[in-house]
Amino acid sequence: MTSIPFVREFEFEYGRCDQLSPLVRRVVANNPGPFTYTGTGVYIIGRGEVAVIDPGPVIEDHVAALEAALEGERVTHVFVTHHHLDHSPMAHPLAQKHGAKVYGYGPQSVAPAGGEVRLEAGDDVGFKPDVEIRDGDTFSGPGWTVEALHTPGHTSNHVCYALKEENTLFAGDHVMAWSTSVISPPDGHMGDYLRELARIRDRDFDLLWPTHGPAVREPRAFIQAYIDHRMERERQILEQLNNGQDTIRDMVAVMYADIDKRLHPAAAHSVLSHMIHLVETGRAHCDGEPGLQSVFRLPQPA
The missing domain is CATH 1.10.10 (Arc Repressor Mutant, subunit A)
Incomplete structure (x- = not known):
């Protein structure tokens, strides 16, 4: 098989808020596993009035870590990449605390039937965003602008989020440095996935931040290796x-x-x-x- 230049070394500490760039911070939840790698990376964009991407699971220590990271700030937008249990359960509690709304693409096109081979961390079947976004929608706060990119494939309702000021993409589970992404029918779709990989590749982002694991620092070459695989x-x-x-x-x-x-x-x-x-x-x-x-x-x- 084609060799993908995976990156699995990852410097982090559970609960610690790391400054990744002038506009981006991350807190990693302590929920490691075969589908989450070291855990869910929650991204905070901006200062003062901030956006949060994929708040992750409702775990006591993780909730406390997010509260500490956000002390003195107001969350104005809570973005969710997709409906899996390692990404979305904390979204509504966090939004309600700050008087914000939860943004996501909406329900998946094929609801989980149950009894299928478990290829993912599990579906957050009760999740529904407050605001259903669409491809190309933009959102802003003090010093930051986020564009939603609908990227079906891993799930039909998967969304990546581009931070325009840093030419960075928060890639969810669409592209990960440590592993390939699971594409499992009926909700996962290979044709959609390959098309969206090519689109993200051709946007020429400088950096990808997946929800799990380290950054993808050479996105074009890495995504091409994904496609070749x-x-x-x-x-x-x-x-x-x-x-x-x-x-x-x-x-x-x-x-x-x-x-x-x-x-x-x-x-x-x-x-x-x-x-x-x-x-x-x-x-x-x-x-x-x-x-x-x-x-x-x-x-x-x-």
């Missing part, structure tokens, strides 16, 4: 089809033979996201809607 995965899948492996289960058994079989169900969902994209673009076919049990085939030569 996905393209190579599709080439592998097409090769499997050409070799007669026509179900996702058979493909996973070959492509992921060297990983723990307990991870194969998650791998199957990743392959499904690629298969849906291949069917949508006419590079593979199946009867009916693509699913985990579908039998796939290559197009017949003209």
Whole structure:
């Protein structure tokens, strides 16, 4: 597979408020895990009248750390990138305390059905923003301007936020320095994800701050490696089809033979996201809607 130049070294301390740039501070919540890496990084933009991005979980120590970081200041905007439990639960309590509103894209296009393979930290099913934002909306405070960029893929309602004064993007789970992002149907969509990766790449941001882990400091090259990785995965899948492996289960058994079989169900969902994209673009076919049990085939030569 294409090598992605992951960065996993991360200097931080739980509960400490770190000044990252003239306009940006961060507090990391103590909720590490397989989907959150070292925990949720909560970003504070500005001074005095500030915006907060992805306030994170409602954990006593984290709530106290945010209160300390925001002492003497007023939160005017609470932005949420998407509806997962490691990002949004603290949004409304924080906004209510400061008399602010919560901003987000709105509900996901496909609500979680339950019982699916758990590929993420969990859905905040009760989350609803006070203000439903759309791509290109801008918001401002003293010395700062934030632009919302709707970036479906990881989830249908994922939003990144650009800080215009520093040409910086708060990338949520769209791009992360330490890992690839999970794209799991039905709410996750590979075609959307690849399109939005290219759009973010071409905006030429100087820096990306993901919600989890360290910064992406060379965004264009890093995002291109992300895209190349996905393209190579599709080439592998097409090769499997050409070799007669026509179900996702058979493909996973070959492509992921060297990983723990307990991870194969998650791998199957990743392959499904690629298969849906291949069917949508006419590079593979199946009867009916693509699913985990579908039998796939290559197009017949003209």
